[in-house]
Amino acid sequence: MIMRWQKALVRQLELFFVSSVVIFAVARALPRTPMEVYLQDRGLPVTPESIEALERQWGLGGPIVVQYFRWIGRFCTGDWGTSIVTGEQISVAMAQRLPISLAIGLGGVALAALLAYPLGMKASLGSRGWDLGARLITLISQAVPSFLICTLVIDLFGVRLGWIPFFRLSGAALVIAPMLIVAFYSLGQLSRVVTAHAEELRTEPFVTAAVARGFELNDLLWRDGRRPVLYGLISTVIAKMAWVIGGTAIVEYVFAVPGMSYYLIKSISSRDYTVVQSYLMVLVLWMFGTRIILGGVLSWLDPRTR
C-alpha cells in the first residue's frame, strides 16, 4: 500500500531531523570545544580572543539555532567542514573511506545472509549435523572476541605462512579478509533466525493442511517456506544494518584498513569532533537509506502488507 510506505518515509525523515539535532547538541556539549583542541594541539595560548577568531573563521559563532541551520544547510550541500587535526575536507576523506567500510560491513552481512538461508534451513530440516554446525558457529561468534580471530588470521596467513602481506595490500584485496570475518560473525545469528522461522512454519495451519493434501513436508518448507523465512531474515538484517559501519571498527582497527571506523577511532583519540559529528551523520543517512530500501523489500515479500 503506497500509503503505508509513505508513512514509513515520513517517519524516517522525522528521525533524520531529530538525530541531526541530537548529534549537533552532543558535539557542542563535549568538555573541550574544537577551538580549545586546535589551540592546545599547536601549543597556542587559549584566550577568548583567539577562540573568537577561530569561531568566526570556522563560522561557528552566533546564536545556537543559527549555527545549527548553517551547519545542517552546509551538510546537505556536501560541505561537511574541515578536520581540525588534518585540515582536509571531511566530505572528501569520508568519500574515500566509506566504500571500504561498506564493502567490509555490507559485503560481510550480505555474504552471511546468503549463507545463513541454506545453513539455517538445513539446520531445521536436515540431519543433526547441520544443526550442530550452525550452533557451533553461533557459539564461537558469541564467545570468541573478533580481534582475537583477526590477530590469529594475520599471524597464521600473514606471518607464519606468509601468503598474504596484510599490511601492504591495496584495492580490493584490502577488504577480503575483514569481510570474511564480519561474515563469520554475522552468520551465527542470522542462521539461528532462519532456523527459528523454519521451525515455526512446521506448525503453521497452512503447512499442516498442505501436508494433509499430499505434499511432502521438507519439500514444502524448501519451496513455500521461502517468503516467510526471508521476511524474518531481512528484518534481522535491517536491525544489523546499524552494526555494519560501526561494528566493523575492531576488524578495521586490527587489519589497519583505512575505513570509516578506523578513521573514527583515530578522530576520537585526537578529539577531532567535526569528523566525529560527520561520521554520526553518515550513520544516520545510512540507516535512513537501508530502512527505506529493505522496508520496501519486506512489504513486497508479504502480500498482506502490500
Place this chain on the structure above:
Amino acid sequence: MTVMLSLRDVRKAYRSASRDVNALDGVDLDLPSDHALALVGESGCGKTTLGELTVGLQRPDAGQIMHASGVDLANCRPRSLRSLRPRLQMVFQNPFASFAPHLRLHQSLAPVARRQGIAQPMIISALVDSLEQVGLSAAHLDRYPAQLSGGQLQRASLARALLCDPQYIVADEISSALDVAAQDELTRLLGRLRAQRHFTLLFITHDLGLARQVADDVCVMDAGRIVERGRADQVLDDPQTRAAKRLVDAIPRFRY
C-alpha cells in the same frame, strides 16, 4: 422496570488493511435491569463490538450509551467510567485466555474480592462460596488455568464476574469453544444464576437455538444494525428478516 443502559445511534468503524469495516451502523437499544436479552447474528455482524461497547472496553465513534446512574459510557471521563467498572462485567469466548496462565485461580480471584471490601480473613471463604455457586469446589482454587477444562474455566470466569456483584454481564459466545455437553451445562447454569442474582444478561451467540434456552427476548443483528427484535419463540417460528431466516434454517434438524 427501569432501563439500565440505553444506546442511541451508536456507531463504530474499524480501518483494516484491505478495507474499512463499519462494525456498528447506528444502533438503538434499551437494556432493562434484571432482564435477559440474546443478541444473535452471523460472525462479522458487530454483536461482539456492541457487547464490548456496553461494558466500556471500547468507545464508540458516535452516539450515546446512557447508564441509569447518568454516566454516558460513550463520552464520559475515564475516572467516572472506572467508578462504574465493577458493576459492568463480561465473560469472553476463549476460556483458556480468560485467566493469567502463570497465576493460580485464587491468586487471580483474591484481589477482586479484596477490592470489593471483603476483610482479609474472610477472602478464602468468599472465594469458595463463589466457586461453589458455579459448581466448582475449593480444590480448584490452587490450580493453574492449564489444569482446568474449558467448561470449568468459563464457570470460574462467571464466578469472578459475580464477585463484583454486577448489575450487568455480557456473555460473548461463552459456550462456542466448548463441546455440546459442556455447552448445555453452562447455559443452564447461566439461567439459574441470573434468576438468583437478578443481573441483566446480554447473551451473544450465533446459535438461535441456544439463545432460546437462555433468554426470552431476542435481538437479531445483521451488518452492524439490529434488524429484528421479539420473543424467542416468535422469532424462531416466524422469522421476518432475511438474516433471521438464515439463522433459523441453520439450526441442525435431524434429516434421517
Place this chain on the structure above:
Amino acid sequence: MTIGIDHHGPVSLRVRGLSVRTRGDSPALLLDDVDLDLAPGQRVGIVGHSGAGKSMFLRALTGFCPDSLDVQGSVQLIDGSGEIQELLTADTKQRRRLATGAMAISWQNALQSLNPYQTISRQLGATLRLHRQLTADEVRSASLQWLASVGLSDGAGLLGSYPHQLSGGMRQRVAIAMTMCGGQPIVVADEPTTALDMVSQAECIDLYDRLCAAGARSLLYVSHDLALVGRLCTSVMVIQDARVVESGSIDQVRTRESSNPGASTRFSGILLAS
C-alpha cells in the same frame, strides 16, 4: 512428481484392531481396538466429547500420527480389482503417499489452511498437479470448475487474489475445494466447522454433502455434535475414553441415547424436533 494412485474403480476402507499407545514404560492408551468398514459411497460419522479420542482415530487411520506414538492394527485400502494396500506396514513417507492418494484429508481450522503468501491459483494449481498430470490450460479450467462447484461465482477474479483479500466465507469454500480437488475417493474431515458460526457451519455441511454425492465419494466425518453429523451421515460411531461405546444408524443411537437421558453419551445438539 504426482502421487495420484490410479485406482481401478471404487475404493473401500477396512480397519481392524486399530490401537494407539504412548511409548515409554507406562504407555497410556489413546485408542483401543477400533474396527471400521467403509464401503464406497458410505458415510460414517464419528462422535465423542473433545479429547475422547475421535481425532486420534482419524490421525492413526490416515498415517498422520506423530512418530512418538505406537500405532497397532491394520488399515487397508481395497480397490475395485480387489488389490489390497496395507498402510500401517509402510514407512512414514510411503504411508502418507498412499493415504493422501486415496483420502482427501482436512484438519480442524479450515480458515487458516490457505497459504497467505501465495495466490489462490498457485495453491490450487499446485494441489491439482500433485494428484494428476495436467497441462497449464487443464489446471486453469479444473481450478475454475472447482471454485464453481463450491459455489464461488467470480472464479477468474478469485484465482488472482491472495487469501487475506477474501471474506471468511469465501476462504472457507476455497479451503474445501483445495482439500477435495485431488479427486480422492474417500473424504476424511476432522471437525472442519469448528470456529464457524451457525450459518457458515450449515453451508459447510451442505457443501460436503453435495461434493460427496457428486463424486459418489465415501465420507468419514468427526464432530462432537450428533445433530451436525445427522445431516451428513447415515451411520455413526460413538467414541468415549478411547473406546467405541456405540455404533449403528443415527436413529438407533439417538433412540438408545434418549431412552436413558442419564447416559453419559449425551451428544444430541439442541433438538428442535423432540
Place this chain on the structure above:
Amino acid sequence: MRIRLMVAAGILGVMILAFSLPHGDPSAVDLTAVLQPPSQAHPLGTDDLGRDVWALMAVGFWRTLTVVVTASLTSVLIGVPLGLIAGYSRGAVNAIIMTATDLTMIIPTFVAALLVTAVVGLTPFSAGLVLGLFGAGTYVNQTRALTLSIRSYDYVRAEVLLATPTVQILLRHVLPGVAGPLMRYFGSSASGTILAYAGLAFIGLGVDTTVPDWGTMLYRHRSQIDHPLLLLWPTLGIFLLAIVFHILADPALRKEGQ
C-alpha cells in the same frame, strides 16, 4: 532447560570461586621473573613485566563481571519499564519513547561506547552504563511488542473490567508474560557485552594498558605469539564467561520444549 541452567551456573560458580581465592598483587612488577611458565608461585606464570598472570586474570574477571552486571541492569531497568509504558499507552508518550529508542538503535552500541569511554575514560562502570544504555533500545522494542500482544488477551481485558489499577495489571499480569522471552534475549545480549568490553579494552581509547583487563592483556600480548599461554588465559576467560550467558540465550532462537 534445567540442564542448561545447571551447566551455566556451574561454570560461573567455578570461576567466581577460583577468582575469589587470595591472589598476589596484580601491579607487583618483578623484572627478574619475566615470562615465566606456570609454577607453584605463579599458577598461570608471569607476563612481560613479571606480573602474576593469575592475579591479572582475577582482577580482569571481576571487572568484566561488573561490566556485564552494570550493562544488563541498565538495559533492563531502563528498557523494560519504558517498553511496558510504550506498549500500554497510546499517543504522545508512546511516540516520544519510540523516537528515543530509534535514536539509540541508529548509533551502534560499540561506536557509542567508543565515543563515551574516550571522553570519560574506560572503567567497568562507564563501559557498563554506556553499553547498557545503548543496548536498552532492543529491550524497549521487545518489551513493547510483547506488551502490545499480551494487552489484547482476554485475561488482561477482564482485569480492566474489574477496575484493577493499571500499574498492577502491568506488573502482575503483563510483566510475567514479558519476562520469559526477555530472559532468553538477556543471555545473547550479555555475551555480546563481554565481547564489546574486551574490544573496547583492546582498542584502548582512554585507558592505560597496565590496568588488568582481559582485553588490554590481549592487546599487550598480541605480538608475543611465541608465548601463546599469555593469549590463552584471557581468551579462555572471555570464552567461558560468554558461554555462561550464551547457554541461557540458545533457546531464544530455537523453540525448545514449547
